[in-house]
Amino acid sequence: MTAKRSVPVEVGDGRPVGVSTVTAAHDGRIGLRANLRHIGALARRNLMRIKQDPESMFDVLLMPVIFTLLFVYVFGGAVAGNQHAYVNYVIPGLMAMMGMNIAMAVGSGINDDFKTGVMDRFRTMPIARSSVLIAKIVVEIGRMLVATTLLLVMGFVLGLTIETSVLHLLAAVGLGLVFGASLMWIFILLGLTVKTAQAVQGLGMLVLMPLQFGSSIFAKPTTMPGWLQAFTKVNPLSALADANRSLVNGGPVAHSALLTLAWAAGITLVTAPLAVAKFRDRT
């Protein structure tokens, strides 16, 4: 610490200034433990905000229920002959879709959140600026877990059967969370770039619809025309849906699961630093 740092400006109760500096490294970098503590404090903030505004949980609570009922009963008969057969096809796919929808909500939420004055305070505090974004993602992963759990409960009610094991099912859930978290970085970047939350929604939908329906989530790509099949093949949502399906129903997992993880890693490596830089420079 420099000499100036320890100038004992005493305020209030007679304890010296600089309580917060004890753990700091010389160059002011934030250590791992401090970083985790900051992320914890900021995640707590996001949880308190949900508590204050319970309606913000509606999407997570309603989406799984509406999606399962809608897709199983509307498309089930047409796509798979009967609802029961379709449940085991579509539920693992819907797990993939859920992540995408929640990630989009992160983008529009962050747009509003980051306009508030408290972000300026965070930016002037001795914390890693990434911790503000990571805390957001931690809480959103929690929300995603709630949604996925509800989705599976709905699935079991409608007759979903696990042909493999609980561990396989958990692996599917984990894969969905990892991929969903990487999508959040995209939408955070978008949320920090465009001007309004509505713009995030609008742009998000434009990307979301083709990605969701041009995939293997709802129907087997073999029934689609060649050009669309080509698109579904490169669509990462197909990879995730395929991996989830194999994990639930049995079948080869390695290729689709590794492809999903590679996509998740690639997306995060590109968009996370951009998002943090965007957050840093936003004035």
Next chain:
Amino acid sequence: MKPLKTTTSGGGKAVEVRGLAKRFGETKALDGVDLEVSQGTVLGVLGPNGAGKTTLVRILSTLIRPDAGTARVAGHDVLTQPRQLRRVIGLTGQYASVDEKLSGRENLYMIGRLLDLSRKDARSRADELLERFSLTDAARRPAMNYSGGMRRRLDLAASMIGRPAVLYLDEPTTGLDPRTRNEVWEEVQRMVADGATVLLTTQYMEEAEQLADELTVIDRGRVIAEGRIDELKAKVGGRTLRITPGDRAELPRMLAALAQAGLDGITGATADEADGTVHVPVISDEQLTAIVALLGARGFSIAGIGTHLPSLDEVFLALTGQKAARSSEFEEVGA
């Protein structure tokens, strides 16, 4: 261990700014600003909207980077040592920077944790500051239900958690009613009495006079005057006594009576015919008493009497010979 009290005569510079420049597109928000704040003192930065005050504060708190010039806070350079710098500053803006959806207590607890206090210390520090800023009763209510003054006090409390060596107050009372403004002033005065170094931006001469030791006047990104408050006041004229005689025809007689009496500073007395008032520069409280006593003894009827501080416009008029520019919109960057 009782820490040493910062001595006011320490002479160390808590803030040193040299040739600071920042432009936004075509507009020069800061155009070569120099200023210094001595440890344990309050520097008022006075200027109209668009003068560059907020840009200055945002650079000094590492929110934006200057295009040219250097700035050091407690010895840390804004460009090369932003992380160290953030450990020693506190910022209260004109827009409350607390989380509206969180309660006052949760806000302060969160900031304590972000400043690496233990859970226990963060809790006790939060309660201590809530108490000090008279927010204990509202501690559990979300900040969005607070009044403007309570929010500003919460914001001040939030800035105090880390016991910052240097505190920036960016127009701390803009938009507050007079009573709330006084509350904020009292808090700032307490912080200063406790040894904080403060850089205060304001549009109000009265606020600068209340709180600041020294004053830097800026306009269109440039420093146009600086010095101790009393020196500047001598330059721009300080308080004026305005007396309205009961009968407007008495005006010349009143002026003559004052001139004859030969009181201190009375030579500057003028009559404002349009207004129907006599203006006397105020030098001391004794002089005020003497004038009132004199007028009473001579039997003048007085319809109105009061002292008047120069407005920002009048300060600018005196310093630059022109009206303050109030048109610029770009000042509140990011606000």
